[in-house]
Amino acid sequence: MRIATSSRAARRLIGTAALAIATAFAVPSLSNAEASAEAAKAPGGIRLSWQDFAKDPAKVASLRKAVAVMKSRNSADHTSTVYRTSWEYWANIHGYFGPDSPFGTVADNTQGLPQQYLVYFKGIQDTTPPDQVAKDVWANCQHGTPWFFAWHRLYLLYFEKQLQAAAGDPTLRLPYWDYSNPAQLAMPAAFIDKTYVDGSGKTQPNPLYEARRAPGWLTGKATLNGSSTNINSALKLKQFTAYQNYIEGRVHGYVHCTVGVTCPVVDMGSVPYSSNDPVFWSHHANIDRMWSCWSNIGGHQNPDTDAFLNQPYSFVDTNGKEFTVTVRDLFNGTIVDYKYEQETNCARGAGETLVASAGSTVALAAAAVKAADQPPNPLLSSGPAPNAPATESLLAEPQPLNAPTQPLALTQAKTKVKITMPQGGEKARLQAFALAPQNAAATETHLILEGISYKAHPGTMFDVFLENSKDPKKRVQVGTISFFSLSGAAAAKHAEHQAPKTDDFDVTDALREVAGGKASLSDVTVSFEATTGREGTGEKPTMNADAGLTIQKISLMVQPAQ
Numbered sequence: 157m158r159i160a161t162s163s164r165a166a167r168r169l170i171g172t173a174a175l176a177i178a179t180a181f182a183v184p185s186l187s188n189a190e191a192s193a194e195a196a197k198a199p200g201g202i203r204l205s206w207q208d209f210a211k212d213p214a215k216v217a218s219l220r221k222a223v224a225v226m227k228s229r230n231s232a233d234h235t236s237t238v239y240r241t242s243w244e245y246w247a248n249i250h251g252y253f254g255p256d257s258p259f260g261t262v263a264d265n266t267q268g269l270p271q272q273y274l275v276y277f278k279g280i281q282d283t284t285p286p287d288q289v290a291k292d293v294w295a296n297c298q299h300g301t302p303w304f305f306a307w308h309r310l311y312l313l314y315f316e317k318q319l320q321a322a323a324g325d326p327t328l329r330l331p332y333w334d335y336s337n338p339a340q341l342a343m344p345a346a347f348i349d350k351t352y353v354d355g356s357g358k359t360q361p362n363p364l365y366e367a368r369r370a371p372g373w374l375t376g377k378a379t380l381n382g383s384s385t386n387i388n389s390a391l392k393l394k395q396f397t398a399y400q401n402y403i404e405g406r407v408h409g410y411v412h413c414t415v416g417v418t419c420p421v422v423d424m425g426s427v428p429y430s431s432n433d434p435v436f437w438s439h440h441a442n443i444d445r446m447w448s449c450w451s452n453i454g455g456h457q458n459p460d461t462d463a464f465l466n467q468p469y470s471f472v473d474t475n476g477k478e479f480t481v482t483v484r485d486l487f488n489g490t491i492v493d494y495k496y497e498q499e500t501n502c503a504r505g506a507g508e509t510l511v512a513s514a515g516s517t518v519a520l521a522a523a524a525v526k527a528a529d530q531p532p533n534p535l536l537s538s539g540p541a542p543n544a545p546a547t548e549s550l551l552a553e554p555q556p557l558n559a560p561t562q563p564l565a566l567t568q569a570k571t572k573v574k575i576t577m578p579q580g581g582e583k584a585r586l587q588a589f590a591l592a593p594q595n596a597a598a599t600e601t602h603l604i605l606e607g608i609s610y611k612a613h614p615g616t617m618f619d620v621f622l623e624n625s626k627d628p629k630k631r632v633q634v635g636t637i638s639f640f641s642l643s644g645a646a647a648a649k650h651a652e653h654q655a656p657k658t659d660d661f662d663v664t665d666a667l668r669e670v671a672g673g674k675a676s677l678s679d680v681t682v683s684f685e686a687t688t689g690r691e692g693t694g695e696k697p698t699m700n701a702d703a704g705l706t707i708q709k710i711s712l713m714v715q716p717a718q
């Protein structure tokens with residue numbers, strides 16, 4: 157895993173930053189047990205983490221049954237009400253391929269794709285809404301709009317009712333894939349196995365299996381990257397729109413493009429196909445939980461404008477009857493009938509950011525012991541620095557550490573760019589904020605990539621690293637850029653899906669790690685490295701060098717801590 161594991165980092169994270177994180181989030185400190193007890197009081201029920209859901213074989217059996225029953229209805233007459241309760245119909249509510257679809261046809265979506273990806277589209281056909289109800293409710297998924305969280309919350313809510321009806325189990329709740337927890341980066345085994353043994357001892361095809369995922373998931377070798385699924389810094393964002401954009405554009409898109417072989421390829425990498433994969437629902441339950449976590453942090457406000465709240469969306473009920481709700485219904489206590497097992501704190505503990513897929517308590521304890529063995533480092537001790545500048549006066553607003561940059565074209569699998577940081581005067585004081593660990597609670601440093609755009613889909617993601625220009629071994633991954641959107645002709649028809657985007661990475665700890673205790677740095681290197689997103693498979697990403705992928709502006713901004 158590309159995560160800083162030095163004892164310096166360990167000491168810092170377990171010490172000062174842990175305190176900073178605890179105070180910055182200021183969440184009520186409910187234990188897991190208390191949170192569960194609290195949730196149990198809610199009418200309806202609790203959406204459990206997959207690891208807890210799977211402890212009860214009856215729950216897993218109920219989910220398998222529900223999915224199998226819904227899939228069996230795919231062959232129903234497309235104008236029947238039964239078809240409206242089928243797996244395919246509910247996937248089409250998110251998106252589908254066809255001449256009437258806003259996402260275009262299969263041909264639109266495969267045009268210009270490298271040959272090796274066409275196999276993933278094999279057997280997938282264009283379809284057309286069979287009636288007015290389907291015209292109303294299909295292909296309504298919201299991406300890049302104010303309703304990304306809201307629409308998907310409604311979608312999961314009414315899909316869950318379909319599951320309950322199909323299983324004949326009103327207690328069945330969607331489990332969430334808890335991948336922001338570094339111990340849960342592997343896909344739950346129940347989604348991976350081709351077959352399973354049912355209650356009567358018979359081997360059955362596993363309804364949770366999906367053959368179109370990237371090969372690494374089929375063998376169980378792949379895991380997610382622990383850095384790409386860490387949302388600690390996002391949870392501190394105060395504005396709803398900033399948080400929603402971050403979650404949608406980063407961890408949400410990353411998981412889509414990583415479970416599928418790449419974006420914009422089926423299965424999970426393709427918007428109009430993704431919800432055919434059973435793991436989509438556990439992925440989105442976790443994304444929905446991230447909204448709950450953010451909402452439960454004091455001072456965070458969801459939008460309250462009529463324009464936001466009066467937005468209507470239509471679905472079908474378990475009898476196949478169309479109905480319409482508004483986003484307002486999500487907030488007035490009338491329809492949301494579940495809580496998450498853990499929805500007051502989606503952040504990682506300090507030690508957890510150090511261990512990746514291992515994630516065991518043993519590893520956590522070992523990291524703590526290792527850190528404790530080190531002699532105290534005066535640079536890392538708590539308390540204000542002797543000449544610590546007053547944050548308030550210097551940093552009323554974010555200020556750049558770096559000199560202005562030129563637009564950067566990403567045409568190679570690896571592109572390194574040196575970011576020059578002027579010395580002296582005000583900049584020296586800014587560097588003191590950015591580089592001195594004892595200021596951990598006072599300022600944050602952000603790497604901001606503005607105007608990320610492309611002409612054709614890049615076909616890969618990019619891990620972003622900060623490196624010490626003179627000692628490139630000192631490097632830290634700060635996140636991943638992903639593109640869960642359209643390609644080729646489909647994209648041309650829907651240009652809004654590829655409007656330039658901005659990605660903002662909190663690099664406070666990373667920059668200090670890279671500086672290695674130095675009080676000033678004349679430059680730092682940002683490295684963009686193509687990735688499949690998958691750890692443990694040794695795959696090489698395939699990049700479209702003609703994508704025209706560019707980043708207009710790169711900034712390292714120092715700002716007051718959130």
Ligand SMILES: [Cu+2]
Pocket residue numbers: 408412430440
């Ligand atoms: Cu999604």
